Amino acid sequence: MPNIHHQEVIDQQLAQLLEQDRRLAPVSQAAGPLHPRMHPPGFEGLARVICGQQLSVASAGAIWQRFSTRGDAARDPGSYLALCDAGLDGVGLSRSKVQTLRTVARALVDGQLDLAAIAGQPVADALAALTRYKGIGPWTAEIYLMFCAGHPDVFPVGDLALRKSVEMALGLDEAAQPSALARIASAWAPYRSVAALLFWRYYGAVRNKEVMPV
Incomplete structure (x- = not known):
């Protein structure tokens, strides 16, 4: 498909x-x-989905807009890890989302998480690979697979x-x-x-x- x-x-x-x-x-x-x-698979796409967890579309969009102004932190995992917590002041991210993004960014930088490979996996395998990280539940993983990996089912x-x-x-x-x-x-x-x-x-x-x- x-x-x-x-x-x-x-x-x-x-x-x-x-x-x-x-x-x-x-x-x-x-x-x-x-x-x-639709968004390309990778840290930026997953970060966008994490920003939108349990928020209205308008609120999520406003947070993402502010986050996107912090250099490359919203697009590159290494840049996110280099940004101290103070660099996220005023963005509107909750403490738990800041930590989830840090966990994901670290896994990407260390090579433990391969989002490109996940994009080509069957749904069950891709969901298992994503939800093993704290802060990524089924909804986040499924939205990422749809809107970033483009999975059809x-x-x-x-x-x-x-x-x-x-x-x-x-x-x-x-x-x-x-x-x-x-x-x-x-x-x-x-x-x-x-x-x-x-x-x-x-x-x-x-x-x-x-x-x-x-």
Whole structure:
């Protein structure tokens, strides 16, 4: 399966997804075009996702904007390690995120973590390789795999906006807990990443706000 870094791949996979599950046709009509902001794999992409943990899109964007002004610290792990904590004053990163970024940066510099290799691994292996580091949970790892590695078959069931979107779009009687949502999303394999993009876009269109994580 090709990764979803390119718009033509997203369009092709969406067409195949809609053919696979006809219930999604009205969802797609309401959502409109899918134009996600994809990012290259590496420290910068993972740092961007870590910055956005448990924050609104607007808050995460503001923090990333400030972080990006601190030299190459947001892009290069060595530069991040060279920046003392005082250099992050005013950025808005929590202490735990500062530490998570330090852990990831150290693992990259020491060669313990290879994000380029992870981008080509099966989902289960890639998730295991990322979540072994404190501060990187399933949501962070899945968002990185989708938006940075471009993996085509990821559905972050722990994302609240995604869960609410599926509930609304499919008219579920009960809240879709992660385990139930995983079962529902299994019908959209091997295009689950595009399905996730579709439901984020749908929720944003219905609520008139940006909910795409990065």
